Amino acid sequence: MSVLINDIEVVKTETSKINDIDFDNLKFGQVYSDHMLVCDYENGAWKAPKVMPYQNISLEPSAKIFHYGQSVFEGMKAYKDADGGVWLFRPMENFNRLNISSKRLAIPEIPEAYFLDGLKTLLEVDQDWIPQKEGSSLYIRPFVFASGTGLHASPANAYKFIICTAPSGSYFSGKVKVLIETKYSRSANGGVGYAKAGGNYAGQFYPTQLAIDKGYQQVIWTDDTSHEYIEEAGAMNVFIRINDTLITSPTSDRILDGITRKSLIDLARSKGINVEVRKIKVSELVEAAENGSLKELFGAGTAAVISPIAGFGYQGKDYELPELKETYASSLKKAITDIQTNKAEDPFGWRYKVL
Amino acid sequence: MSVLINDIEVVKTETSKINDIDFDNLKFGQVYSDHMLVCDYENGAWKAPKVMPYQNISLEPSAKIFHYGQSVFEGMKAYKDADGGVWLFRPMENFNRLNISSKRLAIPEIPEAYFLDGLKTLLEVDQDWIPQKEGSSLYIRPFVFASGTGLHASPANAYKFIICTAPSGSYFSGKVKVLIETKYSRSANGGVGYAKAGGNYAGQFYPTQLAIDKGYQQVIWTDDTSHEYIEEAGAMNVFIRINDTLITSPTSDRILDGITRKSLIDLARSKGINVEVRKIKVSELVEAAENGSLKELFGAGTAAVISPIAGFGYQGKDYELPELKETYASSLKKAITDIQTNKAEDPFGWRYKVL
Numbered sequence: 244m245s246v247l248i249n250d251i252e253v254v255k256t257e258t259s260k261i262n263d264i265d266f267d268n269l270k271f272g273q274v275y276s277d278h279m280l281v282c283d284y285e286n287g288a289w290k291a292p293k294v295m296p297y298q299n300i301s302l303e304p305s306a307k308i309f310h311y312g313q314s315v316f317e318g319m320k321a322y323k324d325a326d327g328g329v330w331l332f333r334p335m336e337n338f339n340r341l342n343i344s345s346k347r348l349a350i351p352e353i354p355e356a357y358f359l360d361g362l363k364t365l366l367e368v369d370q371d372w373i374p375q376k377e378g379s380s381l382y383i384r385p386f387v388f389a390s391g392t393g394l395h396a397s398p399a400n401a402y403k404f405i406i407c408t409a410p411s412g413s414y415f416s417g418k419v420k421v422l423i424e425t426k427y428s429r430s431a432n433g434g435v436g437y438a439k440a441g442g443n444y445a446g447q448f449y450p451t452q453l454a455i456d457k458g459y460q461q462v463i464w465t466d467d468t469s470h471e472y473i474e475e476a477g478a479m480n481v482f483i484r485i486n487d488t489l490i491t492s493p494t495s496d497r498i499l500d501g502i503t504r505k506s507l508i509d510l511a512r513s514k515g516i517n518v519e520v521r522k523i524k525v526s527e528l529v530e531a532a533e534n535g536s537l538k539e540l541f542g543a544g545t546a547a548v549i550s551p552i553a554g555f556g557y558q559g560k561d562y563e564l565p566e567l568k569e570t571y572a573s574s575l576k577k578a579i580t581d582i583q584t585n586k587a588e589d590p591f592g593w594r595y596k597v598l
Numbered sequence: 599m600s601v602l603i604n605d606i607e608v609v610k611t612e613t614s615k616i617n618d619i620d621f622d623n624l625k626f627g628q629v630y631s632d633h634m635l636v637c638d639y640e641n642g643a644w645k646a647p648k649v650m651p652y653q654n655i656s657l658e659p660s661a662k663i664f665h666y667g668q669s670v671f672e673g674m675k676a677y678k679d680a681d682g683g684v685w686l687f688r689p690m691e692n693f694n695r696l697n698i699s700s701k702r703l704a705i706p707e708i709p710e711a712y713f714l715d716g717l718k719t720l721l722e723v724d725q726d727w728i729p730q731k732e733g734s735s736l737y738i739r740p741f742v743f744a745s746g747t748g749l750h751a752s753p754a755n756a757y758k759f760i761i762c763t764a765p766s767g768s769y770f771s772g773k774v775k776v777l778i779e780t781k782y783s784r785s786a787n788g789g790v791g792y793a794k795a796g797g798n799y800a801g802q803f804y805p806t807q808l809a810i811d812k813g814y815q816q817v818i819w820t821d822d823t824s825h826e827y828i829e830e831a832g833a834m835n836v837f838i839r840i841n842d843t844l845i846t847s848p849t850s851d852r853i854l855d856g857i858t859r860k861s862l863i864d865l866a867r868s869k870g871i872n873v874e875v876r877k878i879k880v881s882e883l884v885e886a887a888e889n890g891s892l893k894e895l896f897g898a899g900t901a902a903v904i905s906p907i908a909g910f911g912y913q914g915k916d917y918e919l920p921e922l923k924e925t926y927a928s929s930l931k932k933a934i935t936d937i938q939t940n941k942a943e944d945p946f947g948w949r950y951k952v953l
């Protein structure tokens with residue numbers, strides 16, 4: 244039996260799993276809320292989305308997702324404030340980026356209303372799943388993949404757009420040590436690195452495992468041509484503080500245009516911090532580490548928010564970051580989180596009220 | 599009800615589709631045989647494979663294949679000779695390459711027996727699906743993908759290895775015109791280009807569509823650093839004939855080590871053709887086209903076998919290949935096909951008898 248909410252068909256689950264969830268001890272992205280949004284592309288058009296119980300998807304073995312990696316995704320969070328208000332952070336940025344990714348992967352773009360009204364309806368139905376505890380949130384995963392069949396290497400003629408959500412705690416625990424990679428690469432000039440394409444992530448798993456085996460948690464990628472320039476981390480853009488200047492690489496066709504990254508640039512500037520958006524040589528980082536001018540290194544992304552980096556390895560040598568009392572990382576993290584969770588003014592108009 | 603064939607559990611379909619198939623008018627990879635091989639990786643080990651009716655796969659929306667493109671595949675063919683004998687071509691090469699690809703994608707490697715005995719059993723069960731008509735064959739698609747769940751960007755803990763097969767006609771019809779790409783790229787130095795990773799293919803779809811819109815059928819990729827060197831085509835390695843020398847690029851971490859390519863190198867040399875394996879500058883190709891020394895250009899791969907190229911576009915200019923009476927492409931195609939289909943001696947020991 245279905246009902247209409249915001250003009251969207253909703254089929255509610257008969258057996259909620261919510262009482263099985265320990266909201267005080269949430270991991271990241273491992274338990275899923277009761278419902279999901281599903282939207283099908285067939286015969287040249289996206290059909291109206293539906294909210295339905297979270298359930299398995301049934302596909303032919305010849306569905307192109309299994310063979311050609313034709314998929315894109317997004318990562319967002321919903322926050323619940325002290326009064327029970329539900330908020331998103333710059334959702335139109337995710338919507339636009341999803342379609343930028345889709346275009347590069349030859350996937351048909353999603354209509355705005357299907358994305359935004361669909362997401363709002365899903366959040367309304369599953370609002371009890373949004374954690375209120377500090378540091379927790381409802382992680383939102385919109386994704387699109389090729390469900391159409393055929394063993395010819397060409398775009399599919401059918402796709403599924405799905406949003407599922409997962410009440411989540413933090414992505415990393417504690418400070419991380421990173422390896423600056425000089426052999427493997429994440430993306431090519433003229434490739435798909437700027438898209439949130441599935442294949443970009445699988446390609447990182449093996450080099451990241453090698454780094455983990457050496458005692459690091461994450462890889463920082465460099466450009467594939469010279470391996471001389473810092474690009475980004477696995478699922479985070481990278482910021483470097485040298486003395487009192489915050490530096491981050493410009494985005495390119497190899498680097499994801501992170502929403503956290505661009506928000507932090509604006510926030511830092513509004514606090515009077517000098518921010519430089521320019522290419523960063525690994526040698527500059529190493530030199531700054533050696534002469535003591537390197538104060539901070541951190542990753543920035545929706546999942547991890549801001550992840551301070553305690554040290555980095557490069558060409559067999561390890562470098563440590565100083566332990567400062569007051570860091571840009573922690574003041575910026577507080578500033579962005581306070582905006583996201585409706586604890587502070589929102590001068591930029593980034594917050595988006597859902598409920 | 600299941601039976602054991604070659605020690606492998608086989609569940610036969612109760613409703614064969616074989617009478618619905620028009621074996622005289624086969625397209626490529628669009629109809630699937632009655633059965634498939636399925637093998638699951640769980641708790642750190644591959645479980646014994648089973649042959650079962652071709653059927654849908656049911657997965658959680660959080661299965662990592664939908665998000666992180668963690669998948670690899672192979673492409674092979676089975677041939678039926680005039681006496682009904684069933685043959686594969688260098689299957690161990692595909693098995694080894696599948697595991698090379700898997701390793702790069704952090705997918706657990708498949709045991710040889712599961713692959714080879716599994717495939718032989720599948721072919722035995724579906725032997726009536728192997729076309730005998732010249733130019734047709736049973737296309738075989740082994741693939742492995744992440745079925746384990748989780749929204750954390752890290753390798754899955756469960757995988758599926760599946761082989762499905764499709765009686766198929768030719769991949770391309772007629773000669774093709776190709777565009778030599780100078781903006782988009784297929785793979786990075788230190789990336790996954792040498793692996794048959796799903797994501798490598800989806801990344802090609804959009805640039806290939808742009809090329810198709812301009813009147814070409816395929817893209818020839820160049821290196822992503824300088825765009826000065828010929829790499830390979832979408833699913834084929836590339837050969838160039840200048841005067842009487844056949845040239846093909848060396849493989850690298852950006853280029854797939856094609857089995858057709860290496861077989862053609864051996865075959866051509868055995869016929870006394872001078873073969874050079876070396877980097878090829880686009881400028882060399884253009885110059886040869888202009889001064890008339892460029893005699894042939896063709897792609898080589900399992901699906902298309904040898905695909906003669908009639909012309910190429912580069913930086914807004916079109917170049918035509920001469921129409922020769924006797925081509926290396928056609929004599930090599932006949933030679934390799936005759937070996938594959940048991941019509942000629944097999945001095946290299948490439949043919950592999952299944953039934």
Ligand SMILES: Cc1ncc(COP(=O)(O)O)c(C=O)c1O
Nearest residue numbers: 478479480499501502503544545
């Ligand atoms: C490769 C990559 N870089 C950077 C980011 C950070 O982007 P955002 O801040 O929009 O989450 C992400 C993930 O979201 C990512 O996958």
Ligand SMILES: Cc1ncc(COP(=O)(O)O)c(C=O)c1O
Nearest residue numbers: 833834835854856857858899900
């Ligand atoms: C990218 C790419 N290059 C080359 C080839 C040709 O390889 P093989 O001759 O082993 O089929 C293929 C396909 O099989 C391919 O996908």
